[in-house]
Amino acid sequence: MPEDYYRAELLIIKRKVDPQNVNEKMGIHTLNLTPEQEHKLLVTGPEGSKTSTLDLIPDDQLHLSSAAQRLTRSGRFKVLALTGWYQAFPPDYAGNTMQVALGDWLEDAGHREVEGTITIDRQRYLHxxxxxxxxYSPESGHEFLAGPLPMATIDQAASGDSPEPDTTRQPAEVIRETDRQQAAASVAGERSGPPALRTDPALKPAAELLTWIRETRRMRSKEVHYLDSPTIGVLVYFSPIEPRDE
Structure with a gap:
């Protein structure tokens, strides 16, 4: 077994949120799709076939499996992917850019509703x-709730503490709380600014950009980390694997 060996786990989720209750206002931009990548974390094809260049671990062996089950049972989230694999991450490791394509197939646009990349590097800490x-495509069917949920709901699912949600609050109030949490996360979580968008007013996309995640986070092992936008989120967990005595 190599040194600096870890079990890496990623849980990618989607909130069941009506796009009308998302105030990011990103639909005015035309953003190019992620180019095809050699390395694939998990890519779902048009017919539903799943491709990964990793040797993935069965879900029931993952620490984040219980969080995925709790989030699903809440009825407020859809699990898009639960993945895990073993890999060495030595110091100064520069990881491969891994392609992601998940969620509903947007027929008119010709791609999945959630797409992009995830990269894992290591300096002193894992990044x-x-x-x-x-x-979002108006022509596609979606399951919606009244508004996005506070980040605390995710934290409760990861920790196993899941009290009943507060159903008395109005959607706008919940959205404002999400905005405040996003602002706090940008300071505490080392959130990087968004890249420049490439726009072409002559193009009318078949799908509109609803939200995005653009974040690099330093992470400690044996801790659940959460990166999010108002509609999608990624839970990350690393478990160091101790070398066995020969």
Missing amino acids: VNVTLNHW
């Missing part, structure tokens, strides 16, 4: 870069 786009 995870998440670049995901969440697209």
Whole structure:
């Protein structure tokens, strides 16, 4: 077994949120789709076939499996992917950019609703870069709730503490709280600014950009980390694997 060996786990989720209750206002931009990548974390094809260049571990062996089950049972989230694999991450490791394509197939646009890349590097600590786009097509069917949920709901699912949600609050109030949490996360979570968008007013896309995640986060092992936008989120967990005595 190599040194600096880890079990890496990623849980990618989608909130069941009506696009009308998302105030990011990103639909005015035309953003190019992620180019095809040699390395694939998990890519779902048009017919539903799944491709990964990793040797993935069965879901029931993953630490994040229980969080995925709790989020699903809540009825407020859809699990898009639960993945895990073993890999060595030595110091100064530069990881491969891994392609992601998940969620509903947007027929008119010809791609999945969530697509982008995830990259794992290591300096002194592990660093995870998440670049995901969440697209919306008015022609596609979606499951919606009244508004986005506070980040605390995700934290409760990861920790196993899941009290009943507060159903008395109005959607606008919940959205404002999400905005405040996003602002706090940009400071505490070392969130990087968004890249420049490439726009062409002559093009009318078949799908509109709803939200995105653009974040690089330094991560400690044996801790659940959460990166999010108002509509999608990524939970990350690393478990160091101790070498066995020969």
